[in-house]
Amino acid sequence: MAQHLNYLRESASQTAGPYVHIGLAPGAAGFDIYKHELGQDIAGDAALGERIRVEGLVIDGTGSPVKDVLLEVWQANSAGHYAHPRGGGEVEEGFRGWGRVITNFETGEWGFDTVKPGKTRGRNVGMQAPHINFWLVARGINIGLNTRMYFDDEEEANGKDPVLNLIEWQVRRPTLVAKRSERDGIPVYRFDIRLQGENETVFFDI
Amino acid sequence: MTPDGEFYQRDRNLHPPAYTPDYKTSVARSPSYALISLQNSVGEITGPVFGHDDIDPIDKDLLSNYARPGESPIGERIILHGHVFDENGRAVPNTLVEAWQANAGGRYRHKKDTYLAPIDPNFGGCGRTITDEDGYYYFRTVKPGAYPWRNHVNNWRPAHIHISVFGEAFAQRLITQCYFEGDPLIPICPIVQTIPDQEAIDQLTAKLDMNSSIPLDTIAYKFDIVLRGRRSTLFENRLEGN
Numbered sequence: 001m002a003q004h005l006n007y008l009r010e011s012a013s014q015t016a017g018p019y020v021h022i023g024l025a026p027g028a029a030g031f032d033i034y035k036h037e038l039g040q041d042i043a044g045d046a047a048l049g050e051r052i053r054v055e056g057l058v059i060d061g062t063g064s065p066v067k068d069v070l071l072e073v074w075q076a077n078s079a080g081h082y083a084h085p086r087g088g089g090e091v092e093e094g095f096r097g098w099g100r101v102i103t104n105f106e107t108g109e110w111g112f113d114t115v116k117p118g119k120t121r122g123r124n125v126g127m128q129a130p131h132i133n134f135w136l137v138a139r140g141i142n143i144g145l146n147t148r149m150y151f152d153d154e155e156e157a158n159g160k161d162p163v164l165n166l167i168e169w170q171v172r173r174p175t176l177v178a179k180r181s182e183r184d185g186i187p188v189y190r191f192d193i194r195l196q197g198e199n200e201t202v203f204f205d206i
Numbered sequence: 207m208t209p210d211g212e213f214y215q216r217d218r219n220l221h222p223p224a225y226t227p228d229y230k231t232s233v234a235r236s237p238s239y240a241l242i243s244l245q246n247s248v249g250e251i252t253g254p255v256f257g258h259d260d261i262d263p264i265d266k267d268l269l270s271n272y273a274r275p276g277e278s279p280i281g282e283r284i285i286l287h288g289h290v291f292d293e294n295g296r297a298v299p300n301t302l303v304e305a306w307q308a309n310a311g312g313r314y315r316h317k318k319d320t321y322l323a324p325i326d327p328n329f330g331g332c333g334r335t336i337t338d339e340d341g342y343y344y345f346r347t348v349k350p351g352a353y354p355w356r357n358h359v360n361n362w363r364p365a366h367i368h369i370s371v372f373g374e375a376f377a378q379r380l381i382t383q384c385y386f387e388g389d390p391l392i393p394i395c396p397i398v399q400t401i402p403d404q405e406a407i408d409q410l411t412a413k414l415d416m417n418s419s420i421p422l423d424t425i426a427y428k429f430d431i432v433l434r435g436r437r438s439t440l441f442e443n444r445l446e447g448n
Contacts, residue, residue: 006295008291008435009217009293009409010221010293010434011380011406011409011410012221012403013382014398014401015231015232015381015397019319020306022330023305023331023332023368024304024306033330034261034265035262038256061238064234074253082248084375086252087248097254098253122247124245131249133250137381139231139235141236142223142224142400143224167242195237196236196238201237203239203242205244206376
């Protein structure tokens with residue numbers, strides 16, 4: 001008989017449930033308990049690069065906005081470095097690159113302010129186009145969903161991006177590309193995430 | 207920097223699939239296309255780093271972090287404690303663990319929770335802590351109550367505490383729930399039963415730990431959490447690190 005491999009097994013995921021906000025973003029949910037709320041300032045005041053706003057909806061299979069979802073975002077700074085020892089380089093003071101975003105409980109709209117990330121190294125060769133990593137949890141989502149948001153004004157970099165190019169169905173690639181417009185002089189990127197149905201967003205097993 | 211430190215492939219057989227019709231909310235919220243598999247790049251092998259500046263020591267004490275001075279929440283006082291490991295059995299130190307739960311009557315402090323059980327004025331229902339150098343964490347709290355929910359007509363959630371863990375990288379991010387040994391609602395809960403593997407369910411069931419309880423004060427439950435394992439680059443002068 002062969003020997004056992006003595007690996008442990010990952011704890012199974014469970015839905016974050018309808019009340020994820022009281023646990024992870026209690027201040028934003030109007031529940032005052034902690035001195036410091038985590039994940040509210042993504043880039044910090046000292047971050048270099050273009051200041052942008054990102055907005056959207058998460059839409060379910062019936063076409064309705066999901067109003068109880070919590071999104072986490074993780075991104076590089078404008079030089080393409082993540083705020084982590086393995087992140088590729090130094091980042092500006094106060095740049096965290098991580099944020100927690102909750103929806104408006106009535107409309108489902110969410111949004112956050114940050115700086116546009118730079119290109120980052122690909123896994124093997126080449127550079128990845130600027131992108132923001134997303135992770136979504138909510139009632140009815142049994143395991144957090146990973147996706148990425150790219151920028152529609154980075155057409156050339158997007159065309160060479162190893163991850164976008166991995167998506168065999170070219171018609172699905174645009175589900176990861178946010179559309180740029182401008183409001184009060186600030187660039188606003190619109191990124192609607194569709195959990196199911198027509199134009200279902202591409203989600204990743206990372 | 208070399209792009210090492212990828213994570214083991216996630217074993218999707220022990221995680222719930224997205225579409226689990228017995229848990230009705232999943233029906234319209236589950237992607238129907240297959241996930242696209244990625245080899246980890248820098249965005250996946252890195253993640254936010256938290257320090258003790260981010261949180262306060264009292265945040266892990268749900269018995270007092272929302273209680274009025276001199277008062278405490280109603281219910282069975284418990285310690286929930288354990289280690290955060292990765293699949294290699296290595297401790298995961300300095301990682302943020304967050305918890306939220308209903309009160310002893312089974313009611314959340316949330317305006318959308320309309321269950322008949324009363325709000326406890328001394329109980330907020332959330333806490334957070336950072337694992338120590340050995341990957342160890344603990345919370346003090348009250349044992350949450352079971353509560354009914356709208357799924358099938360007569361579904362009750364077993365007592366549970368929601369747990370969120372970061373690990374060292376975005377690829378390790380996990381939200382799960384801790385259940386309690388001996389609860390007869392576990393095998394009939396549609397959310398628990400989204401997990402297709404009984405051993406994986408047992409792994410989410412905290413064991414009563416009398417040796418860690420504090421006599422005449424607090425009873426203890428042990429709940430270890432396992433995050434994904436990390437590959438490393440093979441170095442001949444560091445074979446034990448692989």
